[in-house]
Amino acid sequence: MNSYLASILIFTGINLISVLGMFLLMGLTGLLSFGQVGFMAIGAYVTAISYMRFGLPFGAGLLLGVGVSLLVGLVIGTVTLKLRNDYFALATYGFAEVIKNVLIYFSGYTGGSMGVFGIPAIVTLPMVIVIFLAALVLCRNFKVSKLGRNSLAIRNDELAAKVMGINTFKQKLLVFLFSAVFGSVAGSLLAFSTYYIEPNMFNWSKSVELIVIVFFGGINSLTGVVFAGMALTLLPEILHFGAEWRMVIYTAIIIVTMIYRPTGLFGRWELSLSQILGWIKGRRKSAVGRGGQGA
Amino acid sequence: MKEQPKTLLQMNNVTMRFGGVVAVNGVNINLSEGRLAGIIGPNGAGKTTVFNLISGVYDPVEGDIRFRDQVISGKSPSEITHLGIARTFQNIRLFKGLNVFDNVKMATNCRTEYSFMEGVLGLPRVWRQEKESAAEVERYLELVGLLGYENTWPENLAYGLQRKLELARALATKPALLLLDEPAAGLNPTEIRELMDIIRRIHKELDMTILLIEHHMDMVMDICEELWVMNFGKVIANGDPEHIQREPEVLRAYLGS
Amino acid sequence: MKKSLVIVVVALMLLAGMQVSAAEPIVVGAIVDLSAATALWGQSQARGIEMAIEEYNAAGGLLGRPLELKVYDFKMDVQEGITAYQRLANQDKASVILGAPVSNLLLALAPIADQVKVPIVGEPSDQRATTKSPGQPWPYIFASQATCVDYGETAASYAIYELGLTQLAVINNKGNAWADEIAEAFIAYAKEHGATIVSREAFNWGDTDFRSQLSNIQRAQPEAIFVPEYLQEASQITRQAREMGMDMVILGPNSYTPPMVELIGSAADNVYFVNNVAFDLPQIKEFTARYVEKYGIEPTVNAYFGYDNAVIALEAIRRADSANSQEIRDALEKTENVQGLIFNYTFDPVTHRTDEFIATVIKIENGEYVTVGQYKPVKK
């Protein structure tokens, strides 16, 4: 395959893995987080350093990154998820900034601002696709099981959710950790497909890009988020003709879409396997998932 | 009536203050198992606060609350729900992001056993339990008369149906004690009659103890076996409806003299 | 309305026809930042490249073929930079690629270029971008600029041996690799040559207020402060230091080039900085005048880099007598005596950089850039 197409697809896949985690946390559970990029950084650095310095295989490094992310996530989550939601937003923003700062400061291990350089090309497109599909399946299972219902209940009315027997703190913490795993895995993949990582790659604007994707697709629709992830990663490529106006057009498209579809592009609509099968068989089923097309 | 009914819920000298305001003042309530009982009283008497105290939304400043002889004051709302107390809200609090079916189904979550990991991995146990829950949900929807509305969004339901949905949702936690906060508020006479039938059915068929707050006196006097009357945060009378109706203190509270 | 539409359509068809009839153009790619924080540099660089391409095209192109420039914005995002490179190489079939005014993109691109095999001529001052390991260059990356170490050492040497200043302070963004590398080189050289670093202060991305660090520096009473920083930070540090009554010499790298004086005025006085080029060279003056006439705005030094990178690449195409990337790469490695605006370039095949760095030290005096002269650091 054309390596241009391959690299776009790899980056789209990596972004999507990270975005899926954010979808569960910010979309379904309604917790505003600026911290996803921090977990990406942890995943990227732990995997890269353990490979480059200690010769740990990529897979093991990836799992180690997940472990570290879970540990860090556990501390932040336990401390802040009992507080008001905007403290959680602040804490996650602070967390991402602190991670960046730590990576710069403890340069003996991380290379500081100079980053880690010469990371080998281990990540391939099939690998990204497989991991993405696995992540997608996990997310879907989450959404259709009690976990998804609990999250939506918390997002809508946390007190009522508590009264219905949900341990909301535990649920929020689990979702936060779960989404951290997605971020961490995405980070590991990223490090081994950009071959070079530096702290400034994991800054606030990256988090913002991911947040925009989640809300562009819709906080209720997994299908929408996947579509948004693909569309918004590909759009800047299409807009290259705009030269210096490229990002202006890009953000304008986002704003206009959000104004016209303030519940996200896809609302509550979900694509289901049976529908796809239906289309394949050529049946004229009306394309309405359970719950129908949301307003 | 059974002989020597066991006490299910006990409030001992419970007091709740907000800032300087005493909302509930030394309340004692002894609710026997199997009762269909009610709390009445003028607005601001502290009835909803009592519910919030029982369901763990607030922790009492003084006194304790026992459920099946176990102290529940201080426990979180979700723990209390797990112990077997469910409630509805005076101002309907349905989950707008979930359709009618899922609103009820989410209330069965507290009884499903599969873990987070099992859930995201979609293991067979998950599907089995989800199926069982779904069957239960159908039953509760049937009970309150909401079959056929499964895929509707709660905000699109008529007001009376929203009340019924809240009721079904509370039932789905399979409580031993059901707290209904003004279930008939905003309903028309026909709907109130329907509601009374449903409450009776729940009481009998599901063998549930029910405590309700209500302003519709006809309804309260008709279905409740025991009543507590509150005014200014205090219980001023307790007894069966006939007894309460004759109590001069109650008349004074309602007539404001 | 309709008439104009017809005219446009006809014109487009004519254009399309012309393109078909002419020889297949040689595609030159460029990756620059047009939308993020360094857009000022990126735009200048893109225009410098454009001017070079236009000159060559006016002279009939190369190999009898016209040159076509494709400029892609990467908004300082490594991922976007990688896809831009892949796109230029695979989709646009670029023969050679220019650009990236910052090193980090080239650090990521070096191993990728190894596989894709389209050479890049840029100006990364991070030596790792051109050198895989000591003595072994990244085969497809070439740099027209000196390294951070050169800048840092030159500044330190000038302060110690020419200005006679030995009590030195350093302030920089610890998160900025370029700044930190220069700062470390400066400190290492200064210590080795008998100077004392009396104060070492750091700040972070996004900071705008440096008074706290400057107060610390002020207390240490240095004779000079070294500020290896990007334009915005350097301008703020210099201005705030002057406000606090710190009139000592301030040393810096080429970020003190225009529009620095325009921004901070007299606060820039008593600044000495290490530049690649003297602004009063005739070829620079002539180029600057043409640039201003064409774009209506003063260029930054990146325009000269862009122009020179383009010239180096295009001369390699001429020497290779081929638009084949592989052959261009081989020719680039043998770059010798290619006259650009800034230098006469000769690449060292081991480092893939100019074999010699001759800095120009410029002093800012009464709001004017005064060339002090060319300077080479004293080596022990």
Add this chain to the structure above:
Amino acid sequence: MLVQQIINGLSLGSVYALMAVGFALVFSILKFSNFSHGSVIMLSAYLGLWFSNRFDVGLFPTLLVCMIGGGTIAVIIEKIGFKPIRDKNGPLIYLFVSSIAISMFLQYLMTALLGGRFFMYRPLLKSSSWRFAGITIPIVNLAMLAASIVALVFLLYVLYRTTIGIAIRAAATDLSTPNLLGININMLISITFFISGALAGIAGLFLGMSLNVYPQLGGLVLKAFVATVVGGLGSLGGAVIAAFLLGLLETMITAYIGGAVTPMVSFTVMILFLLFKPEGVAGLLGLSSGSATQKL
């Protein structure tokens, strides 16, 4: 030394405070973090720059133009970017995302329009700092300090002593209340955004004067976000005081521990503070109206 560092901290705090007042105002009413506030600051800085150069006028006319301009821009942003979402009953969080998208858009727009160029105001003040006894006080920051305090006092007066203010406060608890009182809610929101924008205009002028004018100027609004959240419960006073504390905290860490660890230490301090004082600075000072911890 300590005195100078305290002055440095307050002067940094004044930058944060001036941004935080306007940010907190919208936060307290519409309950979302309005990141487009930073863009209004940035655009006002350009507007003031253009105006003061074009008409060769002094500080006060420029300030007036920045305030009116900033207010107008904020209202336009509200009408284009937020009102359609409110009208369609979109989730609150979409307002926040929209504000982020708008701020990205405006930043990219100015970069594209002006090629990422940096600009500087011609001197609007006779001197830029006072120096005596080895102490330096930057005058622009002093003006910012004054402006943020005046703005705070003015806002508190408006909010607690005027009809419109009472309506705004009513809206802060429940957006439908002013409708019941017969006040047009859209008008009220426009007024709120105008005031917030006017404050952004002041911040834009002063930031432009002390920093340079460039497209990323609005990025500092993140500090206003931090101050507003730490301030607690959308309290204006809490936000302003938190802004000064934040400035002092950062300065002291930089001065006595080192600038390389400032983000690490300052965020740790903030989170610990919130753990022990979950009502934020407002709760610490008794500024909040005492809303119950559990709301029904």
